Amino acid sequence: MFEPSIIGFLCNWCSYRGADSAGMARMKYPPNVKIIRVPCSGRISPELVLRTFREGADGVMVLGCHIGDCHYSTGNHRTAKRMPIVKKLLEYTGIDPDRLMVNWVSAAEGEKFTNVIKNFTEKIRAMPPFVETMK
Amino acid sequence: MNDRLSTLHETILQVFPQVEGVLALKSGPAGIAAPYLFSPQRPEELDRLALWPKEPVPDTLKIIQRAHAEAKLAVVCRGCEERGLVEMFKHNQVQWDNIMLIGLECTQEEAEFCRCWKPYTSHATTTVGDKIEGVPDPLTDKIAAMSIEERREFWKKEFEHCIKCYGCRNICPQCFCNICTLEDKKWVETGHLPMTNPSMYHMIRAMHMTAKCVGCRECEETCPADIPMGVEFRLIARDVIQMFAYETGARLDQKPPQLLVLEEGEYERTGLPH
Numbered sequence A: 001m002f003e004p005s006i007i008g009f010l011c012n013w014c015s016y017r018g019a020d021s022a023g024m025a026r027m028k029y030p031p032n033v034k035i036i037r038v039p040c041s042g043r044i045s046p047e048l049v050l051r052t053f054r055e056g057a058d059g060v061m062v063l064g065c066h067i068g069d070c071h072y073s074t075g076n077h078r079t080a081k082r083m084p085i086v087k088k089l090l091e092y093t094g095i096d097p098d099r100l101m102v103n104w105v106s107a108a109e110g111e112k113f114t115n116v117i118k119n120f121t122e123k124i125r126a127m128p129p130f131v132e133t134m135k
Numbered sequence B: 001m002n003d004r005l006s007t008l009h010e011t012i013l014q015v016f017p018q019v020e021g022v023l024a025l026k027s028g029p030a031g032i033a034a035p036y037l038f039s040p041q042r043p044e045e046l047d048r049l050a051l052w053p054k055e056p057v058p059d060t061l062k063i064i065q066r067a068h069a070e071a072k073l074a075v076v077c078r079g080c081e082e083r084g085l086v087e088m089f090k091h092n093q094v095q096w097d098n099i100m101l102i103g104l105e106c107t108q109e110e111a112e113f114c115r116c117w118k119p120y121t122s123h124a125t126t127t128v129g130d131k132i133e134g135v136p137d138p139l140t141d142k143i144a145a146m147s148i149e150e151r152r153e154f155w156k157k158e159f160e161h162c163i164k165c166y167g168c169r170n171i172c173p174q175c176f177c178n179i180c181t182l183e184d185k186k187w188v189e190t191g192h193l194p195m196t197n198p199s200m201y202h203m204i205r206a207m208h209m210t211a212k213c214v215g216c217r218e219c220e221e222t223c224p225a226d227i228p229m230g231v232e233f234r235l236i237a238r239d240v241i242q243m244f245a246y247e248t249g250a251r252l253d254q255k256p257p258q259l260l261v262l263e264e265g266e267y268e269r270t271g272l273p274h
Helices: A015-024 A046-054 A075-093 A110-125 B002-018 B043-048 B057-067 B079-090 B108-114 B138-145 B148-160 B167-171 B200-208 B218-222 B230-244 B266-270
Strands: A006-011 A033-038 A059-064 A100-104 B021-027 B033-038 B073-077 B099-104 B126-128
Touching: A006 A015, A006 A110, A015 A033, A015 A059, A015 A110, A033 A110, A046 A059, A046 A075, A046 B200, A059 A075, A059 A110, A075 A100, A075 B148, A075 B200, A075 B230, A075 B266, A100 A110, B002 B021, B002 B043, B002 B073, B002 B099, B002 B126, B021 B043, B021 B057, B033 B043, B033 B057, B057 B073, B057 B079, B073 B079, B079 B099, B138 B230, B167 B218, B200 B230, B230 B266
Parallel strands: A006 A033, A006 A059, A059 A100, B021 B073, B073 B099, B099 B126
Antiparallel strands: B021 B033
């Protein structure tokens, strides 16, 4: 069975803590996601997302604090303004925009974190490997 | 065409006493035209005034203003060049107060050549020529109607021809950063052709043109491989209008959306989950 490789960019203050609380509660989730901790989801530039795909990732996840709860007050506003455009760009260049997922997970939402990862992994698993579609 | 040229000639002569120079196109050998600063001291040079082929005048204005920020200049600009100046003003590249705009309205053929949706000026005080409405953009509509797989094939074929001459970046009036991401080997590989698929170069450029591209089509014009990259910029520009109600180059008092926090109701239009 195709095991997708997914890169997850998690913000240090909410989503990474959310992943921690999921781990602390011994919740199960698929091991396909490789987590990269970033100071803020606003740090994720479009270049980072595009290069992650170029390096062969099948899916990219950007998780941040809920709008209004950002540690840097408006850092995730940048994410919310930028990522929809990146999704559109992927669509216009011929990459399935569903391969990029943006969601908001707080430090207390361990269960939401596992659900988000489960759903996304299933969605990516149903798609062909990214590198093959680009041949 | 000749009618417009003579009207423009007269308009510039009228404007001459108020300004230190007029920036317009001057015809050269072999049917080319280049931006030139006509001086009120030498009105006879206006005999070589030209309208077409168009060249990005905003870029030349930027270079002149770097050395002479206070100079009072008049600029002959088309609709796209005026929008470009508005965007460059917002990014502190040109001074707005010292310049006087002479609008040059495009003809139907010129607008169709550029597939322009707005071939007229809206800030210029004096205009030359008759205003015409925007023309449809069949290529952009065709690509917008394609499925994702079709688009992938289309761009793969187009980008295979790219020789990465950086001509589209160099000609673009909106590309003014001192340090360019496209020259950074971290993001864009160098040294082999055809470029990687997906093309990092063109995707990063499209991303950086968000809320900046004014659709002057200079990049498509200059491209030796005839890649219609403006289509991507136009498609994204349509989304930016829909999501953030920002039309590039339309208003002087509206800041680019990427620099601001979310406004009321904007988040709902981005299509992100709650």
